[in-house]
Amino acid sequence: MTIKDQYLGELNHLLHVIPSEQRQELLLDYELHFQMAMENGQPEEQIAHELGDPRVIAKELLLGYRVHQAETKQSPVRVSRAVFSAVSLGFFNLIFMLGPYLALMGILFSLWVVVVVLWATPVLLLADWAINETFPLTAVLSVCALIAGLALLAGVGMTKLTKGLLSMTMKYLKWNTRVVRVVKEK
Amino acid sequence: MNVQFKKGVLEICVLVLASREDRYGYELAVMISEKFEVAVGSVYPLLNRLTQEGLFSTYLQESKEGPPRKYYRLTEPGWHYMRGLIDEWNVFTEAVNEIIEEGLRP
Structure with missing residues (x-):
């Protein structure tokens, strides 16, 4: 196997999470680069060296993919994946980026638990009334209405908060990823 | 050159290089x-990101000598x-230059 095949093979392997069509598009740049440089008489080994470590390149490409995925459809899972990609690439210090991010997500999650409990409460109260009839129906209904109203407000608020935090994270991430790696030794 | 300087600057350079005429990836990378x-x-991931953001469009073109070229427009x-x-x-840069000139004035 030639060095070129090895290089492209490793890149392909490292990018396996990206759908095939998109991955081929990314690999094409490197394939063409090899071809062009070889045409100019450069030995394969030197080309591979100049391109840089395929593991680092794969991380950079993967980050681009993750950020794009998170942007087209912002969801906590996608944004988190992008954040993890960025951390693995060394864009962020573990403590300064991942720590606060996880803490924030933790707080967000527990607030959502509260919202879910609020939503469930009227249902549980009605079920309790149906079984035990401890309190009169009018009292149960008015309490239910009150809690349902609160739950609705909390739900809307939390949706806004979640969206806001996710897009803020994305903005910060994108701003930081505009870095291009430098050559360490020359 | 300082790493912090490079943030964003490379982006400008790639965009400007491709503004006069379409450039192929190898050309830009080199x-x-x-x-x-x-x-x-690592120039290719940058090009790729800019393409995803819709700042570049790409097309493939055969060339007379050598392999086909992927052009960035x-x-x-x-x-x-x-x-x-x-x-x-x-x-x-104007602000920085002003400060440098005033600072170094004898």
Whole structure:
């Protein structure tokens, strides 16, 4: 196997999470680069060296993919994946980026638990009334209405908060990823 | 050159290089890596990101000598984005130059 095949093979392997069509598009740049440089008489080994470590390149490409995925459809899972990609690439210090991010997500999650409990409460109260009839129906209904109203407000608020935090994270991430790696030794 | 300096600056350079005529990836990668001492391989992820953001469009073209070339063309939004970056850059460098000149005046 030639060095070129090895290089492209490793890149392909490292990018396996990206759908095939998109991955081929990314690999094409490197394939063409090899071809062009070889045409100019450069030995394969030197080309591979100049391109840089395929593991680092794969991380950079993967980050681009993750950020794009998170942007087209912002969801906590996608944004988190992008954040993890960025951390693995060394864009962020573990403590300064991942720590606060996880803490924030933790707080967000527990607030959502509260919202879910609020939503469930009227249902549980009605079920309790149906079984035990401890309190009169009018009292149960008015309490239910009150809690349902609160739950609705909390739900809307939390949706806004979640969206806001996710897009803020994305903005910060994108701003930081505009870095291009430098050559360490020359 | 300082790593912090390179943030964003490379983006301007790639956009400007492709503004006059469409450029193929290899050409851009070599030009940029020669000037800024960045790893050649990491210019492509940058190009890819800019393409995803709609600032570049790409097309493949056979060439008479050698392998086909993947060309990067600056799009309309790419052009506006580039103009914005250049304006910011000019304001920034002017301010820095002023301070340097005043600071070094005997």
